Amino acid sequence: MDIMRDNYCVIMGGGIGSRFWPFSRENRPKQFLDFFGVGRSLIQQTFDRFNQVIPTENIYIATNKNYAALVKEQLPEITDSQILLEPTRRNTAPCIAYAAYRIQALNPNANIAVTPADHLILHEQNFLMNIQKGLNFVAKFPSLLTLGVRPNRPETGYGYIQTEEGGTDNIQKVKAFTEKPDYELAKVFFESGEFFWNSGIFIWNVQTILDAFRMYLPEIANRLDQGLDLYNTPGEAAFIEEHYPVFQNISIDYGIMEKANNVYMLMADFGWSDLGTWGSLYDISEKDEDQNAVLKCKSLFIESENNLLTLPEKKLAVIQGLNDYIIAESDEILLICKKADEQRIKQFVADIAMKYGEKYL
Amino acid sequence: MDIMRDNYCVIMGGGIGSRFWPFSRENRPKQFLDFFGVGRSLIQQTFDRFNQVIPTENIYIATNKNYAALVKEQLPEITDSQILLEPTRRNTAPCIAYAAYRIQALNPNANIAVTPADHLILHEQNFLMNIQKGLNFVAKFPSLLTLGVRPNRPETGYGYIQTEEGGTDNIQKVKAFTEKPDYELAKVFFESGEFFWNSGIFIWNVQTILDAFRMYLPEIANRLDQGLDLYNTPGEAAFIEEHYPVFQNISIDYGIMEKANNVYMLMADFGWSDLGTWGSLYDISEKDEDQNAVLKCKSLFIESENNLLTLPEKKLAVIQGLNDYIIAESDEILLICKKADEQRIKQFVADIAMKYGEKYL
Numbered sequence: 001m002d003i004m005r006d007n008y009c010v011i012m013g014g015g016i017g018s019r020f021w022p023f024s025r026e027n028r029p030k031q032f033l034d035f036f037g038v039g040r041s042l043i044q045q046t047f048d049r050f051n052q053v054i055p056t057e058n059i060y061i062a063t064n065k066n067y068a069a070l071v072k073e074q075l076p077e078i079t080d081s082q083i084l085l086e087p088t089r090r091n092t093a094p095c096i097a098y099a100a101y102r103i104q105a106l107n108p109n110a111n112i113a114v115t116p117a118d119h120l121i122l123h124e125q126n127f128l129m130n131i132q133k134g135l136n137f138v139a140k141f142p143s144l145l146t147l148g149v150r151p152n153r154p155e156t157g158y159g160y161i162q163t164e165e166g167g168t169d170n171i172q173k174v175k176a177f178t179e180k181p182d183y184e185l186a187k188v189f190f191e192s193g194e195f196f197w198n199s200g201i202f203i204w205n206v207q208t209i210l211d212a213f214r215m216y217l218p219e220i221a222n223r224l225d226q227g228l229d230l231y232n233t234p235g236e237a238a239f240i241e242e243h244y245p246v247f248q249n250i251s252i253d254y255g256i257m258e259k260a261n262n263v264y265m266l267m268a269d270f271g272w273s274d275l276g277t278w279g280s281l282y283d284i285s286e287k288d289e290d291q292n293a294v295l296k297c298k299s300l301f302i303e304s305e306n307n308l309l310t311l312p313e314k315k316l317a318v319i320q321g322l323n324d325y326i327i328a329e330s331d332e333i334l335l336i337c338k339k340a341d342e343q344r345i346k347q348f349v350a351d352i353a354m355k356y357g358e359k360y361l
Numbered sequence: 362m363d364i365m366r367d368n369y370c371v372i373m374g375g376g377i378g379s380r381f382w383p384f385s386r387e388n389r390p391k392q393f394l395d396f397f398g399v400g401r402s403l404i405q406q407t408f409d410r411f412n413q414v415i416p417t418e419n420i421y422i423a424t425n426k427n428y429a430a431l432v433k434e435q436l437p438e439i440t441d442s443q444i445l446l447e448p449t450r451r452n453t454a455p456c457i458a459y460a461a462y463r464i465q466a467l468n469p470n471a472n473i474a475v476t477p478a479d480h481l482i483l484h485e486q487n488f489l490m491n492i493q494k495g496l497n498f499v500a501k502f503p504s505l506l507t508l509g510v511r512p513n514r515p516e517t518g519y520g521y522i523q524t525e526e527g528g529t530d531n532i533q534k535v536k537a538f539t540e541k542p543d544y545e546l547a548k549v550f551f552e553s554g555e556f557f558w559n560s561g562i563f564i565w566n567v568q569t570i571l572d573a574f575r576m577y578l579p580e581i582a583n584r585l586d587q588g589l590d591l592y593n594t595p596g597e598a599a600f601i602e603e604h605y606p607v608f609q610n611i612s613i614d615y616g617i618m619e620k621a622n623n624v625y626m627l628m629a630d631f632g633w634s635d636l637g638t639w640g641s642l643y644d645i646s647e648k649d650e651d652q653n654a655v656l657k658c659k660s661l662f663i664e665s666e667n668n669l670l671t672l673p674e675k676k677l678a679v680i681q682g683l684n685d686y687i688i689a690e691s692d693e694i695l696l697i698c699k700k701a702d703e704q705r706i707k708q709f710v711a712d713i714a715m716k717y718g719e720k721y722l
Contacts, residue, residue, distance in 0.1 A: 300713050314693060316721060318709050321699040332675060338682040348679050352661050
């Protein structure tokens with residue numbers, strides 16, 4: 001059997017991306033948007049990327065059931081059975097567990113790459129080379145592998161990974177995970193050269209991750225073990241519908257990665273951003289000589305620096321006397337907000353919903 | 362003959378309004394726009410207003426020939442013969458002269474109110490009462506009457522009129538016209554109570570204005586006198602096409618009003634703005650408690666004061682941390698500009714045309 005046949009991918013695309021409002025909206029979250037005007041949405045780009053090393057039929061999309069139609073529309077290449085529908089939002093651990101049980105029912109030798117749908121990868125070939133290296137590694141060693149990215153700045157928006165000495169071929173045992181640090185700590189991490197960004201992209205053999213669930217999140221594993229006869233049958237949907245909402249809301253990092261002792265990190269450098277905030281988008285965007293980043297639209301800046309501007313294509317903006325702002329328009333909504341205050345956007349959106357109704361969420 | 366039959370109106374609607382970019386564009390200047398979302402453009406509002414005291418068939422529109430189709434579309438009430446087409450842009454004096462010659466050919470007793478198409482009048486009944494008072498005055502006294510507006514602030518964007526002592530019923534002889542003053546002088550004017558804004562709305566009998574042209578702008582009068590047999594005939598268009606481009610580019614204020622000795626001012630107070638700039642629009646707009654003025658769209662302001670916001674209807678803007686800006690979108694163009702720098706908009710537009718082409722003019 002071709003080793004490729006054992007390689008799977010699970011694309012997690014159920015989030016709301018509320019920090020990217022007004023681009024990202026409840027009924028059309030950011031993974032379904034063509035952020036950069038390249039003609040493909042983020043989830044489509046993620047699919048395209050993995051499809052170069054994973055057979056189409058082995059790519060699964062885990063998403064909230066509200067987005068099933070969007071997934072089918074944007075990814076006509078996959079069948080309905082490749083869409084894993086989450087009845088409720090329950091963070092990454094339940095989602096990953098469900099996908100693992102389904103895939104095990106199909107192929108108990110599966111090696112699985114798990115990835116968010118909405119990340120930006122600039123150096124695709126380097127990325128794919130690392131994914132293959134990781135898939136090969138987990139096929140041989142029963143490990144939980146995470147992709148660590150070498151930091152290029154003291155970013156406070158990411159979690160960090162510290163590794164132990166030793167290791168080969170850029171794969172090292174993980175010593176500790178650290179939640180998002182404050183700026184001073186992030187600076188220490190960055191300058192030490194010993195810390196890596198936690199990309200949230202994982203690779204493991206299906207048996208390794210199922211063992212980890214049984215060990216560290218037994219409430220989830222015990223419930224899902226009851227459905228072993230149902231995965232990949234017509235009975236699966238009702239079974240998931242019943243059990244999924246009961247799962248605790250917990251991330252794979254917190255539930256398993258920070259606890260297991262077979263966690264490894266593959267050190268990589270493929271131009272990565274989680275596109276978690278407008279600021280992260282600004283950081284990775286090309287800028288003009290005044291450090292203005294413009295996506296999609298035409299623009300003229302006068303006495304304006306360090307802005308992120310994104311309007312629908314064909315639009316033109318003339319901006320004078322503005323520094324350090326986000327100017328973003330999408331779907332009839334214009335946001336003008338200081339970059340430094342972007343963490344408050346969620347509150348602005350809540351205020352808008354109070355004033356004008358939930359259709360603006 | 363009904364005295365009403367002698368009353369005429371000339372609406373001057375040939376300007377570009379370039380200071381109101383991006384609302385006002387070369388192919389759709391501001392007089393043709395529904396600035397306030399009331400359902401009628403400025404020229405339509407001007408027509409509606411005068412049509413309450415002037416018979417429809419006595420209302421003439423003077424405009425650049427490029428805008429003939431727009432006038433016909435927006436004012437289907439009038440006939441083609443009521444549209445006076447200027448072959449080239451030549452300021453107000455040639456336009457007013459042409460209209461006077463045409464109207465004289467139809468009615469040598471005509472009393473004419475001449476008005477820009479794009480001014481805002483808030484107190485319509487008061488305005489119309491003054492127009493009628495003025496028409497009655499000029500029918501009896503061979504005078505050049507201008508409407509003077511009592512200032513409510515030391516505005517530097519308007520010309521001022523000083524009148525002589527005496528006069529009756531709010532009509533006084535004009536002592537002097539003053540061009541746009543600097544702020545210190547405007548403050549003196551405002552506080553003295555003796556100066557009035559020059560509204561650019563004039564009333565006179567057709568013979569009085571023709572006499573004034575023959576006296577003060579004989580080059581224009583001599584040429585137009587050659588066509589006395591042609592006005593209101595099929596030969597008029599060719600005659601105007603030949604002579605109009607030769608006229609000097611001169612305003613009625615500079616060419617006649619500042620020189621003639623039969624100039625009177627009707628003092629009025631009808632909530633007037635020439636809508637000459639974004640700032641003048643801001644001044645007359647309703648504002649929220651933070652002095653933000655919003656036209657048409659929905660909005661949420663956070664830590665933002667003294668802004669003028671106008672987006673197309675149905676749009677929503679969320680604006681945080683912005684003070685004293687113009688935020689204006691029209692026709693796929695977004696302008697964000699400090700209110701204090703609005704006089705530079707013309708230059709921004711020129712720069713845009715250099716960068717992206719003349720379609721943005």
